[in-house]
Amino acid sequence: MNYFITLTLNGLASGAAYAALALSLVIIYQATRLVNFAQPALALLSVYTAYTVTQLTGSYWLGFAAALTTGLLVGAFVERVIVRPIARTSQLNAIIVTLGLLLVVQGAVGMIWGNEQHGFRYAFSYVGRFSPADVFSLVAVGVVALLLFGLYRFTPLGLRMRAAAFHPEAARLSGVKVGLMLTAGWGIASLIGALAGMLAGPPFISPNVFDVVFVFGITAAVVGGLDNPFGAVIGGLLIGLGMSYVSGFVGPELATLTALAIVVIVLSVRPDGILSRPTARKV
Amino acid sequence: MNAQTLPGAAGNGASPDAEPILAVENLSASYGAVRALDNVSLAVPAQGLCAVLGANGAGKTTLLRTLTGLHRASSGRVLLEGEDITRLPTEKVITRGLAHVPEGGGVIVELTVEENLRLGGLWRSDRRSSTTFDEVMDLFPPLVERRTKTASTLSGGERQMLAIGRALMGRPRVLLLDEPSLGLAPLVTKQIFTLLRDLRDRIGLTVVLVEQNAAGALSVTEHGYVLNQGSVAAEGPSDGLLADDRTRHAYLGF
Ligand SMILES: Nc1ncnc2c1ncn2[C@@H]1O[C@H](COP(=O)(O)OP(=O)(O)OP(=O)(O)O)[C@@H](O)[C@H]1O
Ligand SMILES: [Mg+2]
Numbered sequence: 001m002n003y004f005i006t007l008t009l010n011g012l013a014s015g016a017a018y019a020a021l022a023l024s025l026v027i028i029y030q031a032t033r034l035v036n037f038a039q040p041a042l043a044l045l046s047v048y049t050a051y052t053v054t055q056l057t058g059s060y061w062l063g064f065a066a067a068l069t070t071g072l073l074v075g076a077f078v079e080r081v082i083v084r085p086i087a088r089t090s091q092l093n094a095i096i097v098t099l100g101l102l103l104v105v106q107g108a109v110g111m112i113w114g115n116e117q118h119g120f121r122y123a124f125s126y127v128g129r130f131s132p133a134d135v136f137s138l139v140a141v142g143v144v145a146l147l148l149f150g151l152y153r154f155t156p157l158g159l160r161m162r163a164a165a166f167h168p169e170a171a172r173l174s175g176v177k178v179g180l181m182l183t184a185g186w187g188i189a190s191l192i193g194a195l196a197g198m199l200a201g202p203p204f205i206s207p208n209v210f211d212v213v214f215v216f217g218i219t220a221a222v223v224g225g226l227d228n229p230f231g232a233v234i235g236g237l238l239i240g241l242g243m244s245y246v247s248g249f250v251g252p253e254l255a256t257l258t259a260l261a262i263v264v265i266v267l268s269v270r271p272d273g274i275l276s277r278p279t280a281r282k283v
Numbered sequence: 284m285n286a287q288t289l290p291g292a293a294g295n296g297a298s299p300d301a302e303p304i305l306a307v308e309n310l311s312a313s314y315g316a317v318r319a320l321d322n323v324s325l326a327v328p329a330q331g332l333c334a335v336l337g338a339n340g341a342g343k344t345t346l347l348r349t350l351t352g353l354h355r356a357s358s359g360r361v362l363l364e365g366e367d368i369t370r371l372p373t374e375k376v377i378t379r380g381l382a383h384v385p386e387g388g389g390v391i392v393e394l395t396v397e398e399n400l401r402l403g404g405l406w407r408s409d410r411r412s413s414t415t416f417d418e419v420m421d422l423f424p425p426l427v428e429r430r431t432k433t434a435s436t437l438s439g440g441e442r443q444m445l446a447i448g449r450a451l452m453g454r455p456r457v458l459l460l461d462e463p464s465l466g467l468a469p470l471v472t473k474q475i476f477t478l479l480r481d482l483r484d485r486i487g488l489t490v491v492l493v494e495q496n497a498a499g500a501l502s503v504t505e506h507g508y509v510l511n512q513g514s515v516a517a518e519g520p521s522d523g524l525l526a527d528d529r530t531r532h533a534y535l536g537f
Binding site (some may be wrong): 099156159160162166167169170172173174175176177178246 | 309351353365372373374377378382383385389390391392393398401402403405449450453
């Protein structure tokens with residue numbers, strides 16, 4: 001029983017990072033119908049920035065703040081300068097460009113910081129079966145999800161962003177600057193992606209550190225329905241839990257397969273994801 | 284209609300009402316090689332009720348979309364209260380006081396009724412915004428009880444009310460409506476037309492009403508334009524158009 005609780009807590013903690021990454025994908029998908037394959041690259045830039053800042057200042061939290069800021073700014077920049085002009089020609093081109101961006105950024109990070117692993121510390125101690133670092137992961141993602149919910153649901157900016165995502169033309173006819181809302185959405189999404197990176201990065205970072213995490217993040221997003229932020233969070237936690245149980249009770253070598261199994265099972269029962277509302281989209 | 288009666292002539296002692304609040308001068312627009320609007324000119328007086336009629340594909344929707352910048356004009360000008368708004372982006376046009384209820388209403392079904400309405404007034408930063416909300420709610424009793432429901436639960440008539448309500452939240456000077464009667468029962472259509480007239484009388488709104496329902500639209504408006512293949516084929520006082528058999532048979536089909 002004790003063991004089960006340990007596995008549950010560990011699963012939730014690693015699931016928190018997948019949930020954050022899934023959230024960052026869903027925010028962008030919701031607004032632009034585009035899967036942002038560059039998300040791990042933006043997280044990578046953010047985390048390496050944090051690494052450098054922490055090295056220079058000795059402060060983890062300055063590095064943390066730098067990571068989130070980098071995510072916000074680079075996400076906004078990528079939308080405005082790279083993705084938007086291309087999305088105007090075709091949506092598919094834009095998706096391919098995000099994929100290309102991933103490779104370019106990974107290469108550039110390797111050139112700047114080197115391809116070898118760097119030690120990267122946790123926010124808090126990671127010793128213990130439900131360590132302070134684990135608690136921090138869960139709390140941080142929980143707080144971000146709540147803030148995001150509050151932003152979307154209760155603020156004028158959130159209302160504008162939702163309107164721009166659901167019905168750009170109607171938003172424009174209500175005086176909303178739709179382009180600006182897209183940029184804001186990418187910025188916020190990439191900030192959350194940077195948080196995911198800060199949680200999933202330690203103890204070592206390298207240019208490919210997020211490849212596997214990204215697979216789980218995208219899996220979580222699909223499980224959650226791709227355009228449902230709540231679904232993304234639940235999907236992330238579900239995958240974290242599933243992998244933790246399977247590797248604890250069956251064996252770690254099957255953990256990755258678990259993620260695949262969860263997708264197959266969820267999508268065969270609910271093709272549009274756990275929480276999707278397929279009817280609302282038709283109109 | 285010709286250019287001489289448009290602004291420029293207004294300066295010499297004429298009453299302020301002589302200058303149209305919305306003037307369209309030789310406006311043209313295309314979709315690729317298809318010319319959907321060809322040298323269209325209109326003049327809508329302040330607080331006027333104006334109908335734009337025409338068969339399917341005549342260019343009515345394109346006209347409204349070009350007025351609010353959703354579609355690019357290839358030539359010509361749009362003047363709102365004498366100011367050139369032809370090249371302004373849509374979100375700027377709206378803040379100048381020109382509101383547009385698009386074909387089908389453009390209600391955002393994922394948002395609640397209240398959110399749809401609030402959205403329409405967000406760009407106004409003034410304190411009166413909440414008064415406007417209550418005023419709009421008063422106009423449409425069916426929306427009050429559905430305030431917290433998503434707009435997807437509304438009937439066609441209620442959606443059209445919500446769409447008009449959202450446009451009114453921005454306190455526009457001029458309201459463009461694209462076939463508000465589409466798919467509505469005659470009684471509901473009549474209510475909406477009556478409401479437009481009331482709004483003009485009470486708050487001085489200027490209305491441009493695009494309709495297939497020519498008889499209904501002409502009976503509520505004062506002036507009408509008939510579009511045919513992107514050009515103005517006929518225009519005049521609404522009762523005149525209604526009585527003119529030739530125009531009715533040729534373009535209005537009744
Ligand atoms: N997006 C588009 N791409 C290409 N051609 C278009 C497009 N929209 C409209 N058209 C063409 O432009 C012309 C005018 O269309 P428009 O929609 O303005 O007509 P309408 O008067 O509003 O018709 P309806 O009464 O059916 O709504 C038509 O010939 C139409 O086929
Ligand atoms: Mg039309």
